[in-house]
Amino acid sequence: MKKNIYLVCIILLTALLAAGCLSGAEMGEDTTVESLRDPGDEKDAGPGILSHPQEFRYISLYYLNPTGNYLFPLSFSYDEQASVDDLVSLLKAGPPRKEWGESPLPGNLTLQGIEMTPGKALVHIKPGGMEDISLREEEVLIQALVYSLTSLEHISQVEFFSGGEPPGEPFTLLAEKNLYSTGDLVLNPLEEMGAGDPFLRLWLTSPDVLYMVPVSIPWEDLPQSTRDLALLLIQALMAEPVESSGFLSPFPPEAGVLGLKLQDGTLQVNFNREFKDNFTGGSAQEWALITSLVLTLTELPDIDKVQILVEGRQEEAALGHMDTAEPLIRGVVNWVLAD
Numbered sequence: 223m224k225k226n227i228y229l230v231c232i233i234l235l236t237a238l239l240a241a242g243c244l245s246g247a248e249m250g251e252d253t254t255v256e257s258l259r260d261p262g263d264e265k266d267a268g269p270g271i272l273s274h275p276q277e278f279r280y281i282s283l284y285y286l287n288p289t290g291n292y293l294f295p296l297s298f299s300y301d302e303q304a305s306v307d308d309l310v311s312l313l314k315a316g317p318p319r320k321e322w323g324e325s326p327l328p329g330n331l332t333l334q335g336i337e338m339t340p341g342k343a344l345v346h347i348k349p350g351g352m353e354d355i356s357l358r359e360e361e362v363l364i365q366a367l368v369y370s371l372t373s374l375e376h377i378s379q380v381e382f383f384s385g386g387e388p389p390g391e392p393f394t395l396l397a398e399k400n401l402y403s404t405g406d407l408v409l410n411p412l413e414e415m416g417a418g419d420p421f422l423r424l425w426l427t428s429p430d431v432l433y434m435v436p437v438s439i440p441w442e443d444l445p446q447s448t449r450d451l452a453l454l455l456i457q458a459l460m461a462e463p464v465e466s467s468g469f470l471s472p473f474p475p476e477a478g479v480l481g482l483k484l485q486d487g488t489l490q491v492n493f494n495r496e497f498k499d500n501f502t503g504g505s506a507q508e509w510a511l512i513t514s515l516v517l518t519l520t521e522l523p524d525i526d527k528v529q530i531l532v533e534g535r536q537e538e539a540a541l542g543h544m545d546t547a548e549p550l551i552r553g554v555v556n557w558v559l560a561d
Contacts, residue, residue: 279299279300279301279302279375280297280298280299280300280373280554280557281297281298281300281309281370281373281374282295282296282297282369282370282373282554282555282556283295283296283297283298283309283312283313283366283370283373284313284326284365284366284369284370285313285316285317285322285323285324285325285326285366286323286324286325286326286362286366287322287323287428287435288321288322288323288324290324291467291468292410292435292437293326293362293365293366293369293409293410293435294323294428294433294434294435294436294556295369295370295373295434295436295555295556296317296318296322296433296556296558297373297554297555297556297557297558298312298558299557306336306338306343306371306374307333307335307336310333310336310367310370313325313326313327313366313367313370314327314333318558322432322433326362326363326365326366327363327366327367328355328359328363330354330355331347331352331355331363332347332348333345333346333347333348334346334347334348336371338377340376341376341377341378341379342377342378342379342380342381343371343372343374343377343379343380343381344381344383345367345371345380345381345382345383346383346384347382347383347384348384349384350384352384364382364402364407365407365409367380367382368380368402368403368404368406368407369404369407369409372403372404378403379401379402379403380401380402380403381400381401381402382400382402383400408421408438409423409436409437409438410435410436410437410438411437411438411439411440412437412438412439412463412467412469413439413440414440415438415440419440420440420441420442420443420444421438421439421440421441422438422439422441422444422454422455422458423436423437423438423518423521424436424437424438424439424455424458424459424514424518425437425513425514425517425518425521425555426459426463426469426514427469427472427509427510427513427514429468429469429470431506431507431509431510433556434513434514434517434555434556435469437463437467437469439458439463441454441458448484448522448524448525449482449484451522452482452484452489452491452519452522452525453479453482455518455519455521455522456479456491456515456518456519457479459471459473459514459515459518460473460477472503472507472508472510472511472514473497473511474496474497474500474501474502475500476494476496476500477493477494477496477497477500477501478493478494478496478497479491479492479493479494480492480493480494480533480534484524484525487524487525487526487527488525488526488527488528488529488549489519489525489527489528489529490529490531491515491519491528491529491530491531492531492532492533492534493530493531493532493533493540494532494533495532495533497532497540498532498537498540498541501541501542503541505542505543508541508542508543508544509544511541512530512541512544512546512550515528515530516528516550516551516552517552517555520551520552526551526552527549527550527551528549528550528551529548529549529550530546530550
């Protein structure tokens with residue numbers, strides 16, 4: 223069956239496009255899950271199946287949502303002419319549309335530059351540039367820069383410096399060190415968590431069903447097997463999140479998992495009939511459910527694809543619109559396309 227492809231085209235910052243720093247990718251035929259929708263698009267306001275070449279470069283920049291409660295990524299493709307400073311300038315400018323959110327970097331913060339070394343990004347901050355920044359602002363900027371810069375292919379750590387030489391003591395108010403990887407930082411906890419607490423990483427849709435958001439929930443005694451952990455993740459997605467978070471579960475309350483099978487990187491998720499028959503959402507809620515399922519499960523290193531089954535059978539469009547006949551792979555999260 224010919225795959226249904228809904229294009230969501232969003233205009234980037236005009237100056238950067240004119241300079242050739244960022245570009246959209248050509249659309250192909252490989253089935254992936256798109257993770258950004260534009261409710262203002264009258265032609266296709268719903269979700270999409272997005273295809274893209276595997277060789278293009280992209281960076282996921284983490285912005286603050288409009289109320290400042292959580293960070294979410296927007297992914298931009300770029301060419302070899304773009305420097306890291308160019309890309310971080312996008313982060314400082316805020317999202318392409320102001321109603322999406324704001325920059326995670328305080329206005330009074332001055333970055334002197336970012337130096338790239340093998341496996342590490344060195345962030346140089348102007349001396350004294352942290353003096354008027356609150357603890358919350360500091361926490362947000364560290365998380366945003368670490369998660370943004372480590373989305374680059376060859377960067378796994380980010381180190382912060384203030385002044386010409388690395389300081390002997392951490393210069394930040396909050397941190398006990400200057401060197402970070404994503405494993406050191408708990409992103410968007412839905413409940414109070416301590417450093418080092420075991421947690422589950424879920425991908426939920428924003429309350430306005432516009433973009434996907436990574437969240438963390440504390441969980442004791444995580445299972446060791448991939449299959450058991452995948453089942454736990456699906457059950458966590460189907461449960462109602464913490465009410466104060468503003469997130470909602472798009473799954474029907476009666477939905478259940480009949481079984482899981484993992485083979486050669488593909489996880490078959492066999493849902494009961496109520497998963498399909500009792501789903502009452504529109505195309506946006508369908509996009510939210512399927513995208514959150516695929517993004518969450520492919521966080522596990524042994525899972526590359528997700529095949530949705532209903533009572534053991536493959537469905538061309540299990541929930542009405544999105545093509546589920548073939549296994550779905552992880553797409554670029556919240557990819558912002560050039561017009």
